[in-house]
Amino acid sequence: MELTKEQFIQDFEKTLTDKYAKPLIQAGQQEIFQSLADVVKSYYAPIWQEDLAYKDESQKKQAYYFSIEFLPGQMLKSNLLNLGIMDTVREALSDLNVSLDELAEVEPDMAIGNGGLGRLASCFMDSLASKGLPGNGNGIRYRYGLFKQKIIDGYQCELPDSWLDNGNPWEVRRPEQAVEVTFGGEVWLEDDGKGSLKPHYRDQERVLAVPYDNPMVGYENSTVNNMCLWRSEIPEDLDVRFQNLDYMNQTAQLSAELYPDDSNYDGRLLRLKQEYFFVSAGLQRILKHYKKHIKAPISQIHEYVAVHINDTHPALCVPEFMRLLIDDWGLAWEQAWEITVKVMSYTNHTILPEAMEKWPEDMVQNLLPRVYQIILEIDRRRTKDLLPKVGPTLVHSTRIVKDGQIHMAHLSIIGSHSTNGVAKLHSDLIKDVVLHDFYTIYPERFNNKTNGIAERRWLQISNEKLSSLIDETIGRAWRHDLNELVLLKNYKDNPDFLSQLQAVKKADKVRLAEVIKERNDIEVNTEAIFDVQVKRLHAYKRQLLNVLHIMKLYFDIKDDPSIDIYPRVFIFGSKAAPGYHYAKSIIKAINEIANLINNDTDVAGRLKIVFMENYNVSLAEYIIPAADVSEQISLASKEASGTSNMKLMLNGALTMATLDGANIEIKDAVGDENIFIFGLTKDEVYDYYARGDYNAHDIYKSNPVLNRILNAFRDGTIPNIANEGPEIFASLTTYNDEYFVLRDFDDYVRAQAEVEALYRDQTAWTKASLANIANAGRFSSDRTVQEYADDIWYIKANKA
Known part of the structure; x- marks a missing residue:
């Protein structure tokens, strides 16, 4: 404008x-x-008003992205x-x-997300609008975001993240578009006299779902999409007899907290209620809009509406859409099912078994009796249809309802026309291993859509100095098409440009150093290598491997205080799930190791460890531009994609990586000489699984370096971890090191030595950094959402 x-x-x-x-x-x-x-x-x-009117008048197909979490961060600069x-x-x-x-x-921060899943959803919202694609978000307006992390005596403590205290200036409350969502009670079917069965309900819990629309402004275009977040309220016409304190509290809880503690039955029940709440509300609003604005019969809704299930949390979209089509719109089962499969699509975000959602049958039956009936009928009809075609083994392994549980990934795959992974390796593992039986039955439904990031947030906003340098060097076209960054390759031998690139990185490091001093009261050397690992704290992401290497460097210095080690600042940013005890023990260990090393006069500042509390989008905008090294060290085959790897690469960090997730595609993009690869491959990991012969204790016994490091966790060398140290030690020895940390340690040390050697040659390092920036184009979420639009949702850009 x-x-x-x-x-x-x-x-x-x-x-x-x-x-x-x-x-x-x-x-x-x-x-x-x-x-x-x-x-x-x-x-x-x-x-926004004009674009909403255009969408209604043009009647072009729109996509609706259902996600339990979004992680937009601050919106002022973005807008x-x-x-x-x-x-x-x-x-x-x-x-x-x-x-x-x-x-x-x-x-x-609008921190209504946990990590990668929510941040990806927000990148998609930005990219959909910026590509002019009609795509809307659908989620929950949590009163409290993911907890605010405080580090007290080295321990993670969780405080409420009351992000709405001063309101959200961007949202628009739409009470006239509120819908009702119901839970529990009894339901039974009666013949309506016309050959159809109609449901009848009694004693249901009623909740009002009120939409709050958040505009997603497109980049320098005329598109403003909508991210709808639902708040739970008490219906105005609710009988006063039911308006007791318990009911009011239960209603408020539905949109109070992201991922409530699910370690007990009540917590799990609340999570399931949340999932149904935003699914039912979102689908009802879509159908009301369709009835009001679309001049086509409901049988053609798939030509106007695409609903995307982002991970399994919105899997109830499948039976709820069936319920609405059959019970409210009067469609026959067969027609409703055909429409549902055409409308729905699903992204799988994990291969970890514990992350594949399952719900107890009796919980679903009691909370959602009509939806439960529909799930059973979907499962029964599919079983009857498939048995003669593929046999009992495949049918049983892919059942939605089995062993007293409802399998949400199964429901999502069966009830949709597309299932995608989020990196090539991940998609291959889905097809070949994790969901192989489904792939055997529905091969045409499986595809890959490698994740991407919104460069507007992660370069234009968070790194204005680098953005300006790129503008001066190759012009501004890259701001609309990230592939234009490839033109920077023409400057790889230009000493003036390389010098300017170094100056930008130095300025970003100085800026972060000031934040570290302010927040952690730690002085860091801005000439040091800034080695960064920022992501959720989980054993498979192997922050522990990073820690073991830090301890090796520390012992090298203690053994020879005059040793020539290039200075390093190790920066961690990470939250552990409140109930994840082991992850919280690792946080405690990192902080105590930081206290030990940062205050040891022998170290003389050559190593600094900084754990930055309450890692979020805003903090990431300081850390990522300043990073020299990007730690992407999950065990091969465990990380679906990763997106911090892309953000760090875009800002010129070199990746320390296993061949996992999108690291493989980053390696293909930048070339072997511009990335540090180490560790087991996916095939080697699966060979260990097949043979069952991995013995971590033998590695501990036979490797003197590792022996000394691991002993430090239990012999008092690392202070103040009397409980956590032995727990970590046991996990790596007695319990056989589930994520092969010890097996990959030596190769990790080798790769880290290569980092130091290359960094000492600043010209060579800067050229490698430039290669990362120049080849980041393929990791734009603009590319990703265009692939979804073309291959899955079949939506087209609204207008220029």
């Missing part, structure tokens, strides 16, 4: 006065931020950038003695 500084200042000052009845000089930061947000909202509101007014607003605010960067910090 076109905007002058003068017009913005006029709009901003008027809004501030209208909203708070005070001049700028008297306003607080929160008031200034809220006023700025209102001005920005006033700029995109007409575009300014995508509107094309970031520089104008920054300069205008500067004229008013207001810093845009400081003001942006006032906004809390």
Whole structure:
């Protein structure tokens, strides 16, 4: 949009006065931020209105992305950038003695996600709008986001993340589009006299689902999509006899907290209620919109609507859509099923067995009696149809309902026309191993869509210095097509450009060092290698392997204080699930090792360990641009894709990687000389599984370096881990090292030595860094969503 500084200042000052009845000089930061947000909202509101009307009038097919979590982060700069007014607003605010960067910090992260799954969903929202594709989000408006992590005495402590205390300036509450979602009670079927069975209900729990629409502004175009987040409320017409405190609390809990503790029955029940709540609400809204705006019979809805099941949390889309089509729209079963399969598609995000959702039959039956009936009928009809075609073995292994449980991944695959993995290796493992029986039955449904990232957030916003350097070097076309970064390869032998690239990285490291000093009170050497591992704390991601290498370097220094080790700053950012005791023990160990090493005079600052608490999108925007090394060290075959690997690569970090997830595709993109590969391959891991001969204790006994490091966890060398140290030691020896940390250790040490050797040659390192940036184009989420649009959802861009 076109905007002058003068017009913005006029709009901003008027809004501030209208909203708070005070001049700028008297306003607080929160008031200034809220006023700025209102001005920005006033700029995109007409575009949003026009785009909504265009979508209704054009009747083009729209996609609806159902996800239990989204992780957008702060939205102010994103909206300014995508509107094309970031520089104008920054300069205008500067004229008013207001810093845009400081003001942006006032906004809390919209942290209604856990990690990669939620961040991917948010990247997709950004990319769909920026590609002009009609794609909408559907989730829950959690009152509290993922917990706020505090580190106290080295331990992770969880505090509520009350991100809505000052409201969300971007959202629009739509009470007139509220729908009702029901739970429990009794249901029975009666003949309606016309040859159909109609359900009748009694004693149901009623909940009102109120939508809050959040605009997803496209980058420098005229598309504004919608991310709908649902809040649970009490229906206005609810009988006062039922409005007791328990009922009010239960209703509020539905949209109170992301991933409530599921270590007990009540917690699991609440999770299941949440899943049905946003699925039912979202599908009801879609069907109401279809009835009002689409001039076609319901039998053609698949030509206008695509519903995507992001992981298994929204798997109830399948039976709930069937319920709505049969019970509310009067369709016959066969027709409803044919439509459902055409409308639904599913992304699998994991091969870990514990992450494949299953729900007890009796829980689903009691909470969702009608949906349970439909699930049973889907399973019965499919079994009857398939038995003569594929035989009992394949049918039984792919049943939705078996062994007293309802298998949500099975339901998602059977009830949809497409199942995709999120990296080539992951998709191959799905087809060949994890879901092989389904692939045998439905080979045409399986495909790969390698994940991507929204470069607007992860380069244009978080790394403005690098973005400006790229603009000056190759122009601005890359901002609309990340593949244009390949033009940077022409500058790999240009000493002036390489020098400027080094200067940008140094500036980003200085900026992060200031944050570390402010938040952790640790001084770090900005000439050191910044070695970064930022991701959820989970044993398979192997933060522990990183820790063991740090201990090796520490012992090398203790043995010879004069040893020539290039300085390193090891930076961790990670949250452990509240109930994941082992992961929390690793966090404690990292923090105590940091205290040990950071304060040892022999080390003399050559090693620093920094654990940055409460890792989130905003903190990532400081860490990722400053990283030299990107730790992507999961056991091969365990990480579905990863996206931090892409963000770090885009910002010029070199990847330390196993051949897992999208690391393989990064290696193919940058070349073997610009990445550090180590460790077992997927085939070698599966060979160990097949032979059953892995013996971690033998490695511990025979490897003196590892023996010394592991003993440090239980002999007092690492202080203050009397409980955690022996637990970690036992996991790696007595319990046979589930994720082959010890098996990969020596090769990891070798690869880390290569890192040091290359970094000492700054020209060679910078050329490798440039190769990573220049080859990052294929990892744009713009590419990913275009593939979904073309191959799965069959949607087309609205307009230019």
